[in-house]
Amino acid sequence: xxxxxxxxxxxxxxxxxxxxxxxxxxxxxxxxxxxxxxxxxxxxxxxxxxxxxxxxxxxxxxxxxxxxxxxxxxxxxxxxxxxxxxxxxxxxxxxxxxxxxxxxxxxxx
Amino acid sequence: xxxxxxxxxxxxxxxxxxxxxxxxxxxxxxxxxxxxxxxxxxxxxxxxxxxxxxxxxxxxxxxxxxxxxxxxxxxxxxxxxxxxxxxxxxxxxxxxxxxxxxxxxxxxxxxxxxx
Numbered sequence: 649x650x651x652x653x654x655x656x657x658x659x660x661x662x663x664x665x666x667x668x669x670x671x672x673x674x675x676x677x678x679x680x681x682x683x684x685x686x687x688x689x690x691x692x693x694x695x696x697x698x699x700x701x702x703x704x705x706x707x708x709x710x711x712x713x714x715x716x717x718x719x720x721x722x723x724x725x726x727x728x729x730x731x732x733x734x735x736x737x738x739x740x741x742x743x744x745x746x747x748x749x750x751x752x753x754x755x756x757x
Numbered sequence: 758x759x760x761x762x763x764x765x766x767x768x769x770x771x772x773x774x775x776x777x778x779x780x781x782x783x784x785x786x787x788x789x790x791x792x793x794x795x796x797x798x799x800x801x802x803x804x805x806x807x808x809x810x811x812x813x814x815x816x817x818x819x820x821x822x823x824x825x826x827x828x829x830x831x832x833x834x835x836x837x838x839x840x841x842x843x844x845x846x847x848x849x850x851x852x853x854x855x856x857x858x859x860x861x862x863x864x865x866x867x868x869x870x871x872x
Contacts, residue, residue: 654799691759691847691863692800736800744813745790745861749799 651675654737654748662756667724671737671748674718680740681713683722686750687733695735696722727755760784763848763864771872775836778867782829782850788812789831790851790861791823795844806831838871845869 654671661667669683680699684692698704701715710723720739724731732755737748760783770776782789791803802815806825817823820838825831835842845868849861 689865691761691849691865692861693759693863694860697860744802744805744815746802747792747800 649674650749651741651746652737652739652748655751656749658752658754660754660756661727663727663729665727665755667722667727667731667753667755669722669724669735669737669751669753671720672718673720673739675739675741675746676715676718678739678741678746681711681720682738682740682745683709683711684736684738684747685733686736692736692747724753727753729755729757731755759862759864761848761850761862761864763846763867765867766865767868767870769870769872770838772838772840774838774871775834776838776869778833778835778846778848778869780831780833780848780850780864782831782848783862786850786852786862787829788851789825789829790849791817791831791833792847792849792863793844794847794866800847803833835869838869840871843869843871 652673682697683695685695686692696711704711708725712721734750734752736750762781764779787808790805793801803817805813823833845866847866849863
């Protein structure tokens, strides 16, 4: 079983929709949770990070962590075609950053 | 532009061969990480160096090795290549020795194709 599980998608939504992306994990020692965005033919770039359980909001993006359920989410409000990318969750375990396999998102104009 | 430079961008080689991938971290960053990204496995952590010393090891095969030089650039050596080694290899850097806030800065990757 992988430490971090993420639905690969693809997820296709119309412009303006609310998008929900999710990851589950098995290692209860994870404390830092991140979301990276990867455009085609580019390296991943950090979008948001949160520490422990709770919500964090940044513009149209909200990251949510539920440690009791070992479940994290990223919500994108008013989605735009420019949001079309692969979204990878990541979690820190000591010196290692463990990534999910990524969910491909397509926002249709 | 993340400031992390990787060369070569593309590489095609044959099974059994050896290749070297090179990474220059962002100016001032002491840590370098290597990741392998394939369609079926996602982004897999290989190894991390901090200021020239190995800091953490992930799922790196014995056929693979890496090092970080005094000028902080890093090389990933892949030998006895197999078809399954075909993947995107990413280098990332961070200022600190541990990915505290998780902010790694990734290069654009080196795409390796083994025929």
